[in-house]
Amino acid sequence: MVISLKYKEGIIKEKRLEKDPEIFRIKSEVFDHSTLMTIYNLQNRGHLDSVESIVSTGKEANIFYGLRKKRGVAIKIFRTATSSFRNIREYILSDPRFKGITSNRRKLTYAWAKREFKNLMRVYKKVKVPKPMTVENNVLLMQFLGRKGVPYPRMKDVGPKDPEKDFEETINRIKTMYDLGIVHSDLSEYNILVNKEMYFIDFSLGTVLEDPNALSFLERDIKNMIRYFSDYIETPEFEEIYKKILR
Numbered sequence: 001m002v003i004s005l006k007y008k009e010g011i012i013k014e015k016r017l018e019k020d021p022e023i024f025r026i027k028s029e030v031f032d033h034s035t036l037m038t039i040y041n042l043q044n045r046g047h048l049d050s051v052e053s054i055v056s057t058g059k060e061a062n063i064f065y066g067l068r069k070k071r072g073v074a075i076k077i078f079r080t081a082t083s084s085f086r087n088i089r090e091y092i093l094s095d096p097r098f099k100g101i102t103s104n105r106r107k108l109t110y111a112w113a114k115r116e117f118k119n120l121m122r123v124y125k126k127v128k129v130p131k132p133m134t135v136e137n138n139v140l141l142m143q144f145l146g147r148k149g150v151p152y153p154r155m156k157d158v159g160p161k162d163p164e165k166d167f168e169e170t171i172n173r174i175k176t177m178y179d180l181g182i183v184h185s186d187l188s189e190y191n192i193l194v195n196k197e198m199y200f201i202d203f204s205l206g207t208v209l210e211d212p213n214a215l216s217f218l219e220r221d222i223k224n225m226i227r228y229f230s231d232y233i234e235t236p237e238f239e240e241i242y243k244k245i246l247r
Helices: 014-019 021-030 034-045 085-093 105-123 163-179 214-229 238-246
Strands: 003-006 049-056 063-069 071-078 133-137 141-142 192-194 199-201
Touching: 034 133, 034 141, 034 192, 071 105, 085 105, 105 133, 141 238, 163 199, 163 214, 214 238
Parallel strands: 003 049
Antiparallel strands: 049 063, 063 071, 071 141, 133 141, 192 199
């Protein structure tokens, strides 16, 4: 199995892990035996050749850059030991797709990964998101949005290219997802990548309209976008946008 993690400068060799506490922490938190076996299985099935570098770390998951047939792959590994268990459990239990799921931490984490995969599968043909490849246990593989291991910048960091056009496009995409039966539930300038086009990312909180909390999540997404874009343009009122999406 090829796992050569790049962090800060150069490639972090196995013998250097003890000397780099940050790398050691990430390795111990993320690459437990079960996760390593999952990556091994993905490699054996031809989905992945190698794990190359760390892209980002989060509360529930870390993103790594990998290669498959010399093409970049985003590897999202949901942590089974240190993730926010209560947060995951509350969101999963309200999603009717996962009725009967147990409270076992590992199984909930696997369901969390599968949930993001399902959300991406439902919307990727109609909305600019990373194309999903496969999911196994707590590891999700998808299209890498960036170049040579460096992801496209977040909208938070670079701002909108054309605020009026980008705001309209964002609302149209929220409606398209709603029409497809999905609410992102965590949409903000932190979860939009910007290149020639905008890409929505991080669908782990996304849910179906049958979820009793779906409309409150939709309201949160809309208000987040109004809040952000109002620094650049005069935005319509929330009620106007909300009615347009539900129409």
